[in-house]
Amino acid sequence: MPGLVLLRHGESTWNARDVFTGQVDVDLTPRGEEQARRCGLVLREAGLLPDRVHTSTLTRAVRTARLAVAAAGHPATPARQDARLDERSYGALEGVPRSEVLARHGAEQYQRWRRSWDAAPPPGRTGGVLRPGESLADVLSRLRPCWEEVLAPDLRAGRTVLVVAHSNSLRALIALLDRVGPDRVPDLEVPIAEPLHYLLDDAARPVVPGGRYVRATSDR
Numbered sequence: 001m002p003g004l005v006l007l008r009h010g011e012s013t014w015n016a017r018d019v020f021t022g023q024v025d026v027d028l029t030p031r032g033e034e035q036a037r038r039c040g041l042v043l044r045e046a047g048l049l050p051d052r053v054h055t056s057t058l059t060r061a062v063r064t065a066r067l068a069v070a071a072a073g074h075p076a077t078p079a080r081q082d083a084r085l086d087e088r089s090y091g092a093l094e095g096v097p098r099s100e101v102l103a104r105h106g107a108e109q110y111q112r113w114r115r116s117w118d119a120a121p122p123p124g125r126t127g128g129v130l131r132p133g134e135s136l137a138d139v140l141s142r143l144r145p146c147w148e149e150v151l152a153p154d155l156r157a158g159r160t161v162l163v164v165a166h167s168n169s170l171r172a173l174i175a176l177l178d179r180v181g182p183d184r185v186p187d188l189e190v191p192i193a194e195p196l197h198y199l200l201d202d203a204a205r206p207v208v209p210g211g212r213y214v215r216a217t218s219d220r
Helices: 013-017 030-046 059-071 098-105 107-115 136-156 167-178
Strands: 003-008 052-055 079-081 124-126 129-131 160-165 196-199
Touching: 003 059, 003 167, 030 059, 052 059, 052 136, 059 079, 059 160, 098 107, 136 160, 136 167, 160 167, 167 196
Parallel strands: 003 160, 052 079, 052 160
Antiparallel strands: 003 196, 124 129
């Protein structure tokens, strides 16, 4: 049976500062680099060495993938970047501390922008680039063709596929895989640098909804 491993990138410099990052291209921290290497060791221990790697175009995801497969002993694993796996655009919130957004807009609006299905932050300019805000529904709309055209065919061919992306692009992919409705979307959470393994049937559907997190033997 094919296997799909979803991995959120290691800690980024803006994760460490607790600001909204979105599509701003920031790098990993040293801690994030170590998290990525550890994920590679965990996958090797679990026998989940990928045949294909798919990442977003953003540095923090690309570098996480490279560090992970190198630590797993397979640095030459074919890898492909796809902008449809990029993090959601947070528009005017990008680069703003989370605490500031919470104080300025209140807890209810803060949570709607972060966790709801259809609430998109207002557009804004970051680093000279005007970015529209995206809802999770928007992310799923751009990600679905990536699943249908790229990821699912790899999986149906019997390959083990590693996808390294971001909190919201992975939340959208999980919603697609597990057929999670808008009412359950707020509960979806994707932790940093913890591989989530889905065993799939021949039609690339989850055998067990929700998958399982893969952890080192010493962590169990």
